[in-house]
Amino acid sequence: MSATQFPPLQIGKHVAPRPIIQGGMGIRISGANLAAAVAEAGGIGTISAVGLGLNSPYFDPEERNFGRRRANFFEANRLALIDEIKKARELSPTGILAINSMVAAQDHETLVRTAAEQGINLIISGAGLPMHLPEAVADYPDVAIAPIISSVRAARVICRKWGRQYNRLPDALIVEEPRSAGGHLGAKAEQFEVPEFLLPSVIPELVAVLEREFGAKIPVVAAGGIWSREDIERVLALGASGVQMGTRFITTEECDADIRYKEFHLQATPEDVMLVPSPVGLPGRALRNPFVEKAIAGTLEPKNACLASCLHTCSYRDRGENYCILRALDRAARGDVETGLVFAGENGGSAEAIVPVAKLMAELTECP
Numbered sequence: 259m260s261a262t263q264f265p266p267l268q269i270g271k272h273v274a275p276r277p278i279i280q281g282g283m284g285i286r287i288s289g290a291n292l293a294a295a296v297a298e299a300g301g302i303g304t305i306s307a308v309g310l311g312l313n314s315p316y317f318d319p320e321e322r323n324f325g326r327r328r329a330n331f332f333e334a335n336r337l338a339l340i341d342e343i344k345k346a347r348e349l350s351p352t353g354i355l356a357i358n359s360m361v362a363a364q365d366h367e368t369l370v371r372t373a374a375e376q377g378i379n380l381i382i383s384g385a386g387l388p389m390h391l392p393e394a395v396a397d398y399p400d401v402a403i404a405p406i407i408s409s410v411r412a413a414r415v416i417c418r419k420w421g422r423q424y425n426r427l428p429d430a431l432i433v434e435e436p437r438s439a440g441g442h443l444g445a446k447a448e449q450f451e452v453p454e455f456l457l458p459s460v461i462p463e464l465v466a467v468l469e470r471e472f473g474a475k476i477p478v479v480a481a482g483g484i485w486s487r488e489d490i491e492r493v494l495a496l497g498a499s500g501v502q503m504g505t506r507f508i509t510t511e512e513c514d515a516d517i518r519y520k521e522f523h524l525q526a527t528p529e530d531v532m533l534v535p536s537p538v539g540l541p542g543r544a545l546r547n548p549f550v551e552k553a554i555a556g557t558l559e560p561k562n563a564c565l566a567s568c569l570h571t572c573s574y575r576d577r578g579e580n581y582c583i584l585r586a587l588d589r590a591a592r593g594d595v596e597t598g599l600v601f602a603g604e605n606g607g608s609a610e611a612i613v614p615v616a617k618l619m620a621e622l623t624e625c626p
């Protein structure tokens with residue numbers, strides 16, 4: 259293997275030889291298999307912790323009593339996360355493994371504590387500001403914590419709160435650009451081009467603010483629209499210490515999604531990438547399919563009762579609007595790319611083949 263030209267990425271006590279975090283992708287798009295492959299290849303592999311119980315042997319979707327079904331769902335999520343972390347650790351005994359836990363999920367704190375107990379190296383947390391993350395991992399000094407934010411303003415709020423209340427600062431900050439990232443976005447469409455939310459302005463400003471206002475050299479990681487080695491070079495030149503990439507890892511052999519999901523990504527064109535309304539409020543970015551077209555037109559019929567009240571804010575649960583995002587993402591991950599929700603970043607439709615993670619990591623980091 260030839261040498262990487264990029265410096266390693268240190269987050270807390272953990273040093274990744276290649277400064278690439280594979281972003282958490284729910285539901286079950288980035289599970290143990292993908293995360294372990296990335297960790298083994300010298301990056302940081304992330305298991306998405308959201309909704310893992312849904313298709314696990316621990317959950318009974320036929321339970322009719324809502325309260326019992328809900329309790330069963332959260333317990334199933336916890337048990338399935340333990341399984342997933344154990345499996346990843348078996349596949350990558352010494353690599354750096356992370357979980358992604360969404361603040362918007364009702365069982366966020368339980369999942370964070372569970373992952374820390376299970377010896378995860380890093381907890382990445384977004385979809386809301388993870389104000390109390392330090393408390394959840396207080397007993398685990400080796401567990402690093404990294405919020406996902408989209409603006410310097412959000413980073414300041416977290417750093418001030420953590421500093422004041424917990425005497426701790428983030429071990430890294432992941433800046434996700436709404437204009438380009440896949441999945442749920444941190445801003446409305448009309449805010450996408452505002453400099454406050456663009457990587458070229460946020461990265462240098464955030465690096466400076468962290469040093470000036472907090473006296474800390476906290477690694478800043480850029481996410482959204484990063485596809486090639488040149489893209490990585492560009493954001494490192496802005497002051498980032500690493501990148502988080504999602505979409506590019508979907509078309510890998512090790513990605514945990516059904517093969518039909520990967521092939522759907524492979525067949526898509528850049529014109530298929532669209533913004534889709536979501537029951538959580540802010541839009542998501544996904545590939546065009548009949549489901550997304552109906553979601554945009556507002557013609558999806560509410561089909562099922564709320565499964566488990568899994569989110570703090572959900573317009574499907576509260577008003578029957580939009581769709582059950584848990585079920586929509588799960589359908590897609592299991593290969594139903596017609597009626598499921600297939601998230602993708604702005605670079606969706608650029609993949610040319612399904613490749614092994616090791617090959618992709620080499621292409622992204624090694625000198626030509």
Ligand SMILES: Cc1cc2nc3c(=O)[nH]c(=O)nc-3n(C[C@H](O)[C@H](O)[C@H](O)COP(=O)(O)O)c2cc1C
Nearest residue numbers: 281282283284439440441482483503504505601603
């Ligand atoms: C299929 C898919 C699912 C995602 N799921 C999550 C998630 O559950 N939680 C989260 O914080 N980010 C999620 N993301 C965002 C990624 O972790 C990553 O930050 C983003 O995709 C980076 O942009 P890129 O796809 O252009 O590389 C998802 C992205 C995709 C494409």
